[in-house]
Amino acid sequence: MQYVKGVGPRLAEVLAAKDIRTVDDLLHYLPFRYEDRLNPRSVAELRAGEMATVIAEVRNSGLFRTRRMPIFQLTVGQGRTRLKCIWFNAAYLHDRFQAGQMVALYGKVEEDRDGELQIVQPQFEILGDINANEEGGAGAAEKEAEKKAAASLEIGRIVPIYESAGQGKLTPRWFRRMIRWTLDNLNPDLPDPIPAAVRAHLSLASLREALWKVHWPDAGESFTDLQSSRTAAHIRMIFDELFFIELGLELKRREQKAQTGIAFQLNDGVREAIKKILPFHPTAAQKRVLKEIATDMQTSHPMRRLLQGDVGSGKTIVAFQAAIIAIENGYQVALMAPTEILAQQHYFSARQILEQAGYRIVLLTGSLEQDRKREVRRHIAQGNAQLVIGTHALIQDRVEFENLGLVVVDEQHRFGVMQRLKLMKKSDDARVVTGLRPVLPGEDARRSTEAEPDVLVMTATPIPRTLALTLYGDLDVSVLDELPPGRTPVITRSLLDERAPEVWDFVRKQIAGGHQAYVVYPVIEENEERELKAAQQMHRQLREKIFPNLHVGLLHGRLDAGEKEHVMREFQQGKIEILVATTVIEVGVDVPNATVMVVEHADRFGLAQLHQLRGRIGRGAAKSYCVLMRGSKVSEEGERRLDAMVRSNDGFQLAELDLELRGPGEFFGTKQAGIPSFRVANIIRDRQLLEAAKREAAFVISGPNAEISKVEIDRALREMRSRWALSYGLVEVG
Ligand code: ADP
Numbered sequence: 001m002q003y004v005k006g007v008g009p010r011l012a013e014v015l016a017a018k019d020i021r022t023v024d025d026l027l028h029y030l031p032f033r034y035e036d037r038l039n040p041r042s043v044a045e046l047r048a049g050e051m052a053t054v055i056a057e058v059r060n061s062g063l064f065r066t067r068r069m070p071i072f073q074l075t076v077g078q079g080r081t082r083l084k085c086i087w088f089n090a091a092y093l094h095d096r097f098q099a100g101q102m103v104a105l106y107g108k109v110e111e112d113r114d115g116e117l118q119i120v121q122p123q124f125e126i127l128g129d130i131n132a133n134e135e136g137g138a139g140a141a142e143k144e145a146e147k148k149a150a151a152s153l154e155i156g157r158i159v160p161i162y163e164s165a166g167q168g169k170l171t172p173r174w175f176r177r178m179i180r181w182t183l184d185n186l187n188p189d190l191p192d193p194i195p196a197a198v199r200a201h202l203s204l205a206s207l208r209e210a211l212w213k214v215h216w217p218d219a220g221e222s223f224t225d226l227q228s229s230r231t232a233a234h235i236r237m238i239f240d241e242l243f244f245i246e247l248g249l250e251l252k253r254r255e256q257k258a259q260t261g262i263a264f265q266l267n268d269g270v271r272e273a274i275k276k277i278l279p280f281h282p283t284a285a286q287k288r289v290l291k292e293i294a295t296d297m298q299t300s301h302p303m304r305r306l307l308q309g310d311v312g313s314g315k316t317i318v319a320f321q322a323a324i325i326a327i328e329n330g331y332q333v334a335l336m337a338p339t340e341i342l343a344q345q346h347y348f349s350a351r352q353i354l355e356q357a358g359y360r361i362v363l364l365t366g367s368l369e370q371d372r373k374r375e376v377r378r379h380i381a382q383g384n385a386q387l388v389i390g391t392h393a394l395i396q397d398r399v400e401f402e403n404l405g406l407v408v409v410d411e412q413h414r415f416g417v418m419q420r421l422k423l424m425k426k427s428d429d430a431r432v433v434t435g436l437r438p439v440l441p442g443e444d445a446r447r448s449t450e451a452e453p454d455v456l457v458m459t460a461t462p463i464p465r466t467l468a469l470t471l472y473g474d475l476d477v478s479v480l481d482e483l484p485p486g487r488t489p490v491i492t493r494s495l496l497d498e499r500a501p502e503v504w505d506f507v508r509k510q511i512a513g514g515h516q517a518y519v520v521y522p523v524i525e526e527n528e529e530r531e532l533k534a535a536q537q538m539h540r541q542l543r544e545k546i547f548p549n550l551h552v553g554l555l556h557g558r559l560d561a562g563e564k565e566h567v568m569r570e571f572q573q574g575k576i577e578i579l580v581a582t583t584v585i586e587v588g589v590d591v592p593n594a595t596v597m598v599v600e601h602a603d604r605f606g607l608a609q610l611h612q613l614r615g616r617i618g619r620g621a622a623k624s625y626c627v628l629m630r631g632s633k634v635s636e637e638g639e640r641r642l643d644a645m646v647r648s649n650d651g652f653q654l655a656e657l658d659l660e661l662r663g664p665g666e667f668f669g670t671k672q673a674g675i676p677s678f679r680v681a682n683i684i685r686d687r688q689l690l691e692a693a694k695r696e697a698a699f700v701i702s703g704p705n706a707e708i709s710k711v712e713i714d715r716a717l718r719e720m721r722s723r724w725a726l727s728y729g730l731v732e733v734g
């Protein structure tokens with residue numbers, strides 16, 4: 001940013017904090033709202049209850065000290081009409097206004113106690129006063145000229161309002177001027193990176209036009225469309241952003257398809273082996289999905305498939321079956337889980353199901369003793385181990401396989417596209433293990449001529465279709481949309497804390513009936529220490545006071561691996577009857593005999609997370625119960641979440657609602673979820689544009705043809721690559 005007029009290193013830093021590093025970023029810093037200063041409301045027409053922009057002259061102002069706080073009052077007028085504005089706790093405003101100044105005010109019009117109109121805490125701008133808070137550096141004459149030009153940007157038009165930056169140091173007005181200057185100096189022959197045919201398909205504005213109008217809308221533009229980002233200019237900007245993401249994903253997908261993979265044989269012997277391990281009849285969905293996977297595995301291209309299935313839909317056995325196909329063909333399989341508990345659990349069931357059938361399985365996690373680790377690695381390297389189960393440590397350390405044929409990544413929901421890419425960047429071994437490459441789409445990644453292993457990614461997060469398109473656009477998708485038979489839906493209740501005694505009674509009864517229970521306590525990262533203490537305290541109280549005759553265990557993330565394993569095993573074997581746990585049990589834990597889950601402070605969890613948690617019960621034939629405990633003070637949103645949980649057992653429905661309530665970032669567990677963070681698009685609002693972007697990306701890559709030239713395609717791909725490089729951190733910005 002430093003080569004833009006007036007931006008020194010200090011400002012560059014402030015801007016970088018807003019993700020503005022290039023001129024392009026600056027141009028994509030869109031107004032979050034607009035003010036109609038072309039037709040501002042006259043003071044006389046104002047009505048209580050409306051949001052309004054008013055331009056008026058300062059009449060007087062003053063600071064009043066009440067007992068509780070200083071109040072700043074400003075009176076503005078137009079002719080004979082007057083309007084009062086007040087700000088609480090705003091002593092800092094006392095010398096900002098002078099009689100005679102023109103000011104623009106924006107806020108909600110209200111009636112005060114005497115029935116007079118006022119605006120409380122309006123946003124304001126003193127028009128024509130451009131010295132305040134800004135970094136200058138220009139000469140005096142130039143400054144004067146600038147003042148005039150700047151003033152014309154502030155009245156008599158629809159004015160863009162930008163979020164300030166650097167604790168108010170960079171005002172909306174600063175951005176207005178800076179962006180205007182940049183636009184004025186934009187190369188007039190700026191080629192549009194979106195091919196003409198694509199623009200024509202969707203009647204999109206050109207880049208140049210969109211950039212101008214999104215910052216400086218025409219006088220005739222619909223104000224509602226502006227505020228809701230629905231003008232032609234906005235739509236172009238949004239599409240633009242989505243299109244280049246989709247283009248990258250589409251390209252990656254094609255490249256992956258074009259690589260050499262392993263063509264596994266699926267003869268009668270293999271079929272027999274797959275069937276033999278089944279401890280139950282597979283559901284129709286399981287059969288269908290296995291067929292999709294097996295078909296991929298038989299082709300000579302590497303499989304890149306996402307298996308989506310709600311909690312308890314039975315993904316594990318499908319993964320085991322896929323593993324057998326690879327193993328029977330003489331290849332090794334790696335199964336990666338996000339937590340040690342889950343890895344151990346997979347190991348546990350793999351031994352029950354696969355070891356009995358004669359397959360050789362090893363567990364490799366970070367916590368193994370060094371000696372044991374070395375030994376396990378040797379087994380892997382020599383090809384003795386056929387199925388390697390581990391945490392992601394598998395990809396962090398240099399694990400060498402003799403001939404890896406299939407990689408299964410379980411509970412991938414925490415790892416989105418971007419994170420997958422980043423993970424890969426860390427080490428080349430990751431590339432080997434996951435088969436996903438640390439390269440930008442379109443770059444030549446081939447380093448060896450060896451066949452790429454197949455990759456199956458499994459997730460329980462019911463990702464709405466359109467989101468799956470962005471997050472996993474480079475993968476094919478299979479869905480397990482059926483639960484195994486004999487499950488009765490979990491009965492869910494939301495209760496006030498004061499009813500805890502009844503709840504504990506109920507738990508006691510279930511245990512007397514031979515079942516087990518979870519008590520889940522939220523431990524949120526920010527307050528980890530304190531909350532962990534609370535969970536431990538809870539455990540002590542339950543063990544000593546409430547269930548003195550029962551076995552109450554404790555499981556949390558800070559236990560070392562051995563302890564975790566021990567606790568899990570005891571719970572699995574029924575020696576522990578009540579397991580007090582933090583969300584470490586959220587993913588994948590499978591103890592069908594547990595029929596009750598009590599969630600403390602349930603309102604603190606997100607919906608997707610609550611659903612995951614609840615998925616730990618209702619896994620056997622017995623009726624299961626989920627009790628969501630909450631205090632009397634719950635936010636409205638928390639209330640809605642609990643309500644939704646009580647009403648619905650459907651992961652997809654809950655996910656959609658969660659998305660709406662919290663937005664995609666939170667839904668996927670904040671930024672680290674690897675959802676690309678969008679500058680202008682909003683994947684919920686802009687679903688249709690996302691679909692269109694996907695379609696058009698495929699169209700572009702299938703070219704050139706009569707509609708689209710090679711030059712245009714190359715330009716689009718170049719643009720895509722530079723955006724992927726900059727935005728997704730694959731290339732450090734110098
Ligand atoms: P998830 O999809 O959440 O990983 P799991 O693979 O852990 O689900 O399966 C949940 C439970 O359902 C396990 O106890 C598993 O043995 C059982 N299960 C899976 N498929 C079937 C089936 N077709 N019939 C009966 N039980 C099944």
Ligand code: MG
Nearest residue numbers: 315316410588
């Ligand atoms: Mg699972």
